[in-house]
Amino acid sequence: MKIIVCIKQVPDSAAKVVVEGGKVSWGDAPLVINPWDEYAVEAALQQKEALGGTVTAISIGGESAKEAIKHALAMGADDAILISDPALANLDTQAAAQVLAAAIRKAGGVDMAFFGRQAIDGDSGITPSQTARLLGWPALTLSAVIKVDGGNVRVERAIEEGRQIVTAKLPAVFSLVKDFGEPRYPSFMGIRKASRAEIPAWSLGDLGMVAPATVISWPEVMNPPSREVTCEVIGGGSPQEIAEKLADKILAEKIL
Amino acid sequence: MKTWVYVDHFKGQVLPASWEAIGAGKTLGTVTALVFGSGVEALAKTAFTYGADEVFLADDPALADYRSEAYASTLSSLAAEHKPDAILFPTTTRCREMAGMVAMDLKTGVMVDVTALELQGDRIVATRPIYAGKLLTKETCSASPQIATLRGRAFPKPAADTGKSGTPTKVAAKVEALTNVEGYATTEGGVSLIDAGVIVSGGRGVSNNPTLTPPGGLDEKQTEIWRAQQGFALVKDLAAVLGAAVGASRAAVDAGYVPYMHQVGQTGKVVSPDLYIACGISGAIQHLAGMRTSKMIVAINKDAEAPIFKVARYGVVGDLYQIIPALTAAFKSKLGK
Amino acid sequence: MDFDLTQEHTMVQKMVRDFATKEVAPVIKEFDRKQEAIPWMLPRMGELGILGICFPVCYGGQGMDYISLGLACEELEAVDTALRVVMSVHVGLCGMTLLQWGTEEQKQEFLIPLAKGEKFGCGAFTEPGMGSDLAAMRTHAKRDGNHYILNGEKMWISLASKADFAMITVRTDPNPARPTDGLTTFLVNLHSPGVTRGDIHGKLGVRAGSTGWINFQDVRVPVANRIGEEGEGFKITMSAFDSGRYTVGAGATGLIRAALESSVKYARERTTFGKPIGEHQMIQEKIAKMAQDHEIARLLYLQVGWMKNQGRRSTLQTTYCKKFATEASFEAANQAIQIHGAYGFSDEYDMERYLRNAKGAVIYEGSSEIQVLIQAGYALGERKDKALRCELPAYDAEAWQK
Numbered sequence: 001m002k003i004i005v006c007i008k009q010v011p012d013s014a015a016k017v018v019v020e021g022g023k024v025s026w027g028d029a030p031l032v033i034n035p036w037d038e039y040a041v042e043a044a045l046q047q048k049e050a051l052g053g054t055v056t057a058i059s060i061g062g063e064s065a066k067e068a069i070k071h072a073l074a075m076g077a078d079d080a081i082l083i084s085d086p087a088l089a090n091l092d093t094q095a096a097a098q099v100l101a102a103a104i105r106k107a108g109g110v111d112m113a114f115f116g117r118q119a120i121d122g123d124s125g126i127t128p129s130q131t132a133r134l135l136g137w138p139a140l141t142l143s144a145v146i147k148v149d150g151g152n153v154r155v156e157r158a159i160e161e162g163r164q165i166v167t168a169k170l171p172a173v174f175s176l177v178k179d180f181g182e183p184r185y186p187s188f189m190g191i192r193k194a195s196r197a198e199i200p201a202w203s204l205g206d207l208g209m210v211a212p213a214t215v216i217s218w219p220e221v222m223n224p225p226s227r228e229v230t231c232e233v234i235g236g237g238s239p240q241e242i243a244e245k246l247a248d249k250i251l252a253e254k255i256l
Numbered sequence: 257m258k259t260w261v262y263v264d265h266f267k268g269q270v271l272p273a274s275w276e277a278i279g280a281g282k283t284l285g286t287v288t289a290l291v292f293g294s295g296v297e298a299l300a301k302t303a304f305t306y307g308a309d310e311v312f313l314a315d316d317p318a319l320a321d322y323r324s325e326a327y328a329s330t331l332s333s334l335a336a337e338h339k340p341d342a343i344l345f346p347t348t349t350r351c352r353e354m355a356g357m358v359a360m361d362l363k364t365g366v367m368v369d370v371t372a373l374e375l376q377g378d379r380i381v382a383t384r385p386i387y388a389g390k391l392l393t394k395e396t397c398s399a400s401p402q403i404a405t406l407r408g409r410a411f412p413k414p415a416a417d418t419g420k421s422g423t424p425t426k427v428a429a430k431v432e433a434l435t436n437v438e439g440y441a442t443t444e445g446g447v448s449l450i451d452a453g454v455i456v457s458g459g460r461g462v463s464n465n466p467t468l469t470p471p472g473g474l475d476e477k478q479t480e481i482w483r484a485q486q487g488f489a490l491v492k493d494l495a496a497v498l499g500a501a502v503g504a505s506r507a508a509v510d511a512g513y514v515p516y517m518h519q520v521g522q523t524g525k526v527v528s529p530d531l532y533i534a535c536g537i538s539g540a541i542q543h544l545a546g547m548r549t550s551k552m553i554v555a556i557n558k559d560a561e562a563p564i565f566k567v568a569r570y571g572v573v574g575d576l577y578q579i580i581p582a583l584t585a586a587f588k589s590k591l592g593k
Numbered sequence: 594m595d596f597d598l599t600q601e602h603t604m605v606q607k608m609v610r611d612f613a614t615k616e617v618a619p620v621i622k623e624f625d626r627k628q629e630a631i632p633w634m635l636p637r638m639g640e641l642g643i644l645g646i647c648f649p650v651c652y653g654g655q656g657m658d659y660i661s662l663g664l665a666c667e668e669l670e671a672v673d674t675a676l677r678v679v680m681s682v683h684v685g686l687c688g689m690t691l692l693q694w695g696t697e698e699q700k701q702e703f704l705i706p707l708a709k710g711e712k713f714g715c716g717a718f719t720e721p722g723m724g725s726d727l728a729a730m731r732t733h734a735k736r737d738g739n740h741y742i743l744n745g746e747k748m749w750i751s752l753a754s755k756a757d758f759a760m761i762t763v764r765t766d767p768n769p770a771r772p773t774d775g776l777t778t779f780l781v782n783l784h785s786p787g788v789t790r791g792d793i794h795g796k797l798g799v800r801a802g803s804t805g806w807i808n809f810q811d812v813r814v815p816v817a818n819r820i821g822e823e824g825e826g827f828k829i830t831m832s833a834f835d836s837g838r839y840t841v842g843a844g845a846t847g848l849i850r851a852a853l854e855s856s857v858k859y860a861r862e863r864t865t866f867g868k869p870i871g872e873h874q875m876i877q878e879k880i881a882k883m884a885q886d887h888e889i890a891r892l893l894y895l896q897v898g899w900m901k902n903q904g905r906r907s908t909l910q911t912t913y914c915k916k917f918a919t920e921a922s923f924e925a926a927n928q929a930i931q932i933h934g935a936y937g938f939s940d941e942y943d944m945e946r947y948l949r950n951a952k953g954a955v956i957y958e959g960s961s962e963i964q965v966l967i968q969a970g971y972a973l974g975e976r977k978d979k980a981l982r983c984e985l986p987a988y989d990a991e992a993w994q995k
Contacts, residue, residue, distance in 0.1 A: 016390075120388060124366070126355065126356030126368060139357070139434075157349075159349045162442040168435040188608075189656075216365040224389065224390070232570050246570060559941070
């Protein structure tokens with residue numbers, strides 16, 4: 001089983017993200033692997049343990065994207081590829097999908113392409129299905145359970161109404177939810193391997209493509225409006241008294 | 257502007273955010289609603305009552321189950337033929353996928369999970385949250401059609417006017433798909449979080465009642481879960497009286513108190529109810545990302561320093577095991593239930 | 594001279610930090626209140642390889658260096674001292690002593706399971722009546738054929754009730770020429786007949802840590818378990834402390850950092866007299882001192898780690914590291930409580946736990962006073978390092994990772 005995991009480097013989820021001079025800034029908070037992609041790497045490693053094969057992490061980015069890649073290697077991915085080109089600076093999802101689809105084709109012989117369900121910076125969650133569309137592969141997004149049987153796969157997808165059970169033929173694109181379990185910590189051996197790893201870089205030329213056009217732009221980024229909320233703490237002599245007061249206040253706001 | 261609005265449904269039940277999208281589309285110009293499925297003519301009729309000027313209906317047994325390739329291809333081929341200016345979807349699991357694929361087919365882009373729309377000339381400027389809602393961006397799409405998914409409850413739901421009617425235009429379905437749907441497994445029923453007007457949520461604090469004596473033979477983790485279930489029973493009682501959905505923080509889901517489908521937060525469901533009652537939830541940033549746009553937040557927590565109080569309109573610092581049942585009783589009598 | 598951590602080191606830091614903050618931090622306060630050790634803590638640390646971090650792979654370890662050990666200790670103690678105490682006794686006093694003084698057979702038989710986290714070790718030197726004055730110990734052993742017979746009691750032993758092995762020093766010669774002669778070190782299997790042990794509660798701090806006493810009644814210890822020769826016990830014990838003390842100093846650095854981070858966060862949020870308290874100078878002074886002390890403590894322990902990597906004797910630098918960091922950590926926790934005001938005085942915040950924990954570190958593993966005497970000895974030229982028969986092996990990335 002040849003498994004590719006597409007990972008993205010994003011600012012730490014605990015970072016204080018603000019708009020400074022019209023641009024997004026996260027101060028000196030570190031860039032880390034997108035937390036959802038960590039779950040995807042974990043799921044990929046579990047599939048490799050069950051079925052045999054290799055796990056390759058790929059990421060679009062510059063030098064700093066190597067952190068995310070090295071984390072995936074330290075968790076146990078076998079190898080990694082960085083897709084790096086100055087023309088790839090500000091990609092929207094459909095441009096990223098074009099690049100990733102080209103990389104997956106170039107890697108060749110891929111059975112499963114894993115994605116985290118969304119990147120916590122853009123929060124779009126559509127790159128996996130867009131990549132699948134370009135490859136002409138089934139898009140098995142929001143997979144919570146994956147069972148491979150020969151060239152077929154059966155997944156349970158997490159939809160609003162519960163689970164949808166779907167079968168398809170491999171190769172396929174998957175986006176993962178959390179049900180596979182907490183991502184494993186890097187092992188010390190993995191850390192050693194990852195820190196020494198030489199990560200090959202592919203440029204657009206290597207992928208045989210020109211820079212894809214971006215159609216989505218962010219002409220304006222703003223801090224959210226500050227919500228002037230002062231909390232009124234309801235006190236009282238007994239829980240019953242407090243509850244009465246609170247219920248009255250809520251009903252007075254006419255939202256029930 | 258000619259806007260198409262995709263009406264998302266599951267087993268004939270329309271997700272109300274679809275009607276909100278029709279309302280939003282009407283502010284931009286004319287609206288053509290799209291209804292795909294099998295035996296869904298009634299949904300098409302309902303779309304007129306919510307303001308659709310026109311409805312395209314692709315009714316085909318092969319579309320009985322949502323499958324992304326078939327639905328996306330149906331929409332893409334229609335759009336290639338009719339060239340709408342914009343296509344709006346509600347933000348749902350199906351529609352994120354569909355919108356993404358349609359955008360690839362039509363070589364355009366998607367503005368995902370939009371909370372506000374404005375028109376500047378013939379460009380839609382879509383406001384949407386990024387970085388877990390820490391920031392907002394105003395996005396535009398330079399290609400056509402301009403595609404957006406709209407966050408549930410961010411746009412007003414139009415009033416249904418049963419006087420409005422029309423005849424849906426039947427269109428051909430594209431039926432090729434790469435997947436087979438074997439079935440569905442439902443988890444608990446109840447009000448859907450995304451659509452709920454009122455949500456009562458429980459957090460890790462819900463298991464924190466050491467005075468409760470568990471039945472014998474339970475180990476520590478099982479005892480914790482048993483206590484949490486007693487606590488969540490109180491949360492569910494309050495939700496029932498208020499006609500509310502039950503939510504949970506990630507901490508409660510991770511600890512195994514409730515299934516993941518109840519999780520509210522950046523990595524669960526993002527909700528925008530009118531009233532959000534947070535019980536035993538500290539208010540970590542990931543949770544706030546999922547509910548901070550609620551119109552009113554009420555917090556019940558033993559910890560007066562819990563961050564949740566910073567975003568709450570009303571707060572009670574107290575023992576939820578006492579406060580929640582008292583609140584349930586108070587609402588029961590005041591709402592005449 | 595490169596003061597930067599390597600990428601390997603930063604990944605080690607992150608891994609240990611993630612483990613401690615995700616798995617231990619949410620529950621530690623509860624266990625500290627109950628004065629109970631977290632039952633899964635040892636097996637989990639063993640599973641993750643943390644208990645064997647700085648031992649060669651061929652001895653069951655993870656093949657990382659001594660700096661990695663220090664970094665791990667800093668991250669562990671930033672969450673709670675109980676986590677770092679495990680490293681001090683299992684890795685420092687027990688495992689590293691085996692690595693330094695054990696025969697090949699002993700390393701094969703004992704170090705491998707310890708490094709793999711299959712068995713747990715501790716260090717048993719202190720007695721009810723003796724701490725700093727090692728030579729005054731009363732636990733003794735007498736040779737009997739292929740065994741020694743051990744009698745006595747050790748007290749204030751971390752992991753006493755949890756460990757499988759204890760690195761223990763006892764008196765074997767009742768009439769030595771000098772008091773520090775006639776001591777011998779053994780690795781005792783604590784499941785042996787005649788061993789009884791119990792937990793000690795009511796400690797001021799490290800309440801989620803297991804501390805106890807071990808009583809030996811005619812315990813038979815095979816000669817094969819004797820570490821080094823008869824009479825080498827004093828030197829071996831001092832080596833053990835060189836290892837243990839390093840982990841204590843590195844760990845205390847983490848405590849300073851935790852106090853600093855908590856204080857900075859609080860200083861930004863809490864307002865008095867119209868501004869965040871972080872804008873008041875007296876608060877700034879406290880925070881600046883914590884930040885400075887953290888930097889100094891960190892540099893000191895990294896230097897010790899580097900020296901150990903080189904195979905150099907680091908006794909003096911280890912005492913600087915231990916004394917400075919532990920005293921600074923106590924003061925940092927003290928000032929952190931002050932910054933937090935009444936909330937610092939309550940166990941709703943962590944600062945009171947850090948202060949209680951920090952007090953132990955200036956007492957154990959060589960009290961501050963002992964550290965001063967050692968330092969004075971070196972400074973005045975009265976104390977010089979003599980080559981030991983066995984030195985702690987230098988770090989060898991190639992050899993250790995086979």
